[in-house]
Amino acid sequence: MRKFFVLAVILVTCMTAIYFSSCNNETKETGPAENKDSLSKAAARGEYLAHHVTMCMDCHSKRDITKFAMPVIPGTEGGGGITFGKAEGIPGEVTPPNITPFALKDWTDDEIARALTEGVNKKGDTLFPMMPYHHYSKMTRDDVYSIIAYLRTLKPIDNTTPPRKLLIPPSMFGPLPENTLASNTMPSPSDKIKYGEYLVNAAVCSECHTPMGPQGPDFSKLFAGGFLFDLGFLKVTVANITPDSATGIGTWSEDAFVNKFKVNASPEKVNADPGKENSIMPWSMYGTMKEEDLRAIYAYLRTVKPITNKVEKYPK
Ligand code: HEC
Ligand code: HEC
Numbered sequence: 001m002r003k004f005f006v007l008a009v010i011l012v013t014c015m016t017a018i019y020f021s022s023c024n025n026e027t028k029e030t031g032p033a034e035n036k037d038s039l040s041k042a043a044a045r046g047e048y049l050a051h052h053v054t055m056c057m058d059c060h061s062k063r064d065i066t067k068f069a070m071p072v073i074p075g076t077e078g079g080g081g082i083t084f085g086k087a088e089g090i091p092g093e094v095t096p097p098n099i100t101p102f103a104l105k106d107w108t109d110d111e112i113a114r115a116l117t118e119g120v121n122k123k124g125d126t127l128f129p130m131m132p133y134h135h136y137s138k139m140t141r142d143d144v145y146s147i148i149a150y151l152r153t154l155k156p157i158d159n160t161t162p163p164r165k166l167l168i169p170p171s172m173f174g175p176l177p178e179n180t181l182a183s184n185t186m187p188s189p190s191d192k193i194k195y196g197e198y199l200v201n202a203a204v205c206s207e208c209h210t211p212m213g214p215q216g217p218d219f220s221k222l223f224a225g226g227f228l229f230d231l232g233f234l235k236v237t238v239a240n241i242t243p244d245s246a247t248g249i250g251t252w253s254e255d256a257f258v259n260k261f262k263v264n265a266s267p268e269k270v271n272a273d274p275g276k277e278n279s280i281m282p283w284s285m286y287g288t289m290k291e292e293d294l295r296a297i298y299a300y301l302r303t304v305k306p307i308t309n310k311v312e313k314y315p316k
Contacts, residue, residue, distance in 0.1 A: 039149055042142075046150025049143060052289045053203050054136065056147065058282040059096040065233065068274040069264060069283040079157030084130065087231050089212060092166035094128050102156035112148045119176045126170040132204045137177035139202055140186045189292060196300025199293055203286065208238050211309070224248070224307040228315065234278050237311050244306035257298045261287040277314055 050056040059081045063070040081096035097103060104112060111122045119133040120126055127133060136144060187194035200206070210217045211226040225240040242248040249257065263269055264279075265287020286294075 042146040042149040043153050044150075045143070046146035046148065047153075048290075049147050049202070050150055052285055053199060053293070054132075054139075054147065055204060055282060055285060056099070056151075058285055059131075060099050065278075066273075068270050068272065069279050069281060071270055071282075071284045075155075076157070078151065078154045079159045080161040083162065088229065089227070090128075090130065090166075091168050092164065093162075094130060094164040094166065095161040096131070097161045098157060098159050099151055100154040100157045101152060102158055103160075104151060105156075109145060109148050112151065113144055113181070116144055116147070117177060117181060118179060119173070126173055126176065128164060128166060128170075129173050132207060134177055135201050135204050135207075137180065138184060139198075140184045141181040143186070143202070144181060189296065192296045192299040193303055194300075196296035196298070199297050200300050203297070205241070205297075208281065209241055211238075221307050221309065223301070223304050224309040225311045226309055229280050231280070234276070234280070235315055236279055237313050237315060238281075239313060240307065240309045240311050241301055242304055242307045242309075243302050244308050247308050247310045248306060249301070250306060254295060254298045258291060258294045261289070261294055263287075 057072055057077055060078050061072040061081060062076040062079070063082060064073050078098065078100040079102075080098040083093050083095045084090050085093045107122050115121045115127060115131075115133070117133055117137040117139075119129065119131065187198050189195045206217075206222060208227065209223045209225055210219060211221050211224055212218065223240070223242045225238040227238045229236050229238070240248040243250040245251050252260075261283065264283035265285075270284050289297075
């Protein structure tokens with residue numbers, strides 16, 4: 001939830017929604033019933049991604065700060081998030097807007113896809129890159145449009161978030177992603193490392209787990225942690241998740257890794273008073289990811305460069 005001077009790349013073209021798309025020859029032959037079926041399948045995939053992988057619901061909903069890892073307050077899904085500012089490293093203030101049909105009903109699927117993968121909204125404004133479009137631009141077209149199909153099923157919430165107030169002009173957000181949706185592919189789950197890399201990108205782990213240097217995120221220390229979130233009610237430093245044995249997660253077994261996610265997402269943990277040891281990492285969302293997906297994430301993280309960086313999670 002910071003880092004906005006990130007990399008680059010993309011642009012949307014062809015395709016309306018994949019399910020009705022004239023670019024997709026298969027759908028031409030399907031009848032309305034089959035279309036409905038594929039649409040609901042897409043929405044189910046989209047729900048999984050939006051709640052457990054791509055964190056749309058984490059940012060675009062209200063969070064309960066009294067509970068461990070601040071889960072989403074039920075009933076606020078997609079209705080607009082909390083305002084992020086200096087504490088999260090934002091040069092100004094920005095609130096993730098309402099993305100329920102209340103706000104997006106007049107947007108076409110392609111317009112939503114453009115916001116998600118190119119960082120430009122319906123009005124033509126460049127989005128602040130805290131909205132992780134640099135990551136989503138690398139996802140497959142099917143995944144992106146399945147998220148859109150899911151957004152269409154959300155309960156409309158009547159809420160308008162405050163406009164952003166940024167101290168830097170949008171032209172400084174860096175080059176926008178190019179549209180590569182037509183060629184992006186999903187690695188086979190049997191290729192655990194590549195599939196894990198796809199998930200880690202979609203799950204925006206690096207946004208928090210890469211330390212900030214004077215010029216923005218320091219990509220030479222990818223996943224080494226160290227960024228301190230000082231939220232007033234909570235001070236927590238991001239952990240080192242590189243395979244460094246002394247300061248990262250090098251000694252963690254695959255089972256220990258998966259178990260950590262499951263325990264941190266369990267109702268006992270989420271509902272117990274977190275005291276001072278709360279976390280901004282949305283454990284309850286990630287922790288309910290498919291186990292196979294968590295195992296792939298582990299496999300990929302074993303392959304990143306080990307970096308020695310001792311982190312004190314809860315500084316005095
Ligand atoms: C890390 C927080 C974060 C995550 C995760 C996130 N967003 Fe956003 N999103 C934002 C912020 C902040 C903005 C507003 C940026 C601005 O106004 O410059 C935004 C803007 C948008 C917009 C444009 C809305 C408008 O009215 O202009 C859409 C659509 C959107 N997000 C959808 C999504 C979807 C779908 C996902 C998941 C695939 C997602 N977002 C994940 C923070 C996030
Ligand atoms: C919103 C910021 C944020 C995001 C996104 C995030 N993390 Fe974290 N992560 C943290 C913070 C802060 C900590 C330290 C506090 C804690 O343990 O919860 C942490 C801790 C961890 C730990 C525990 C390490 C230890 O030494 O105890 C693991 C493992 C981890 N993150 C993996 C991931 C993975 C994998 C992803 C992506 C799927 C991810 N994180 C996404 C903020 C984040």
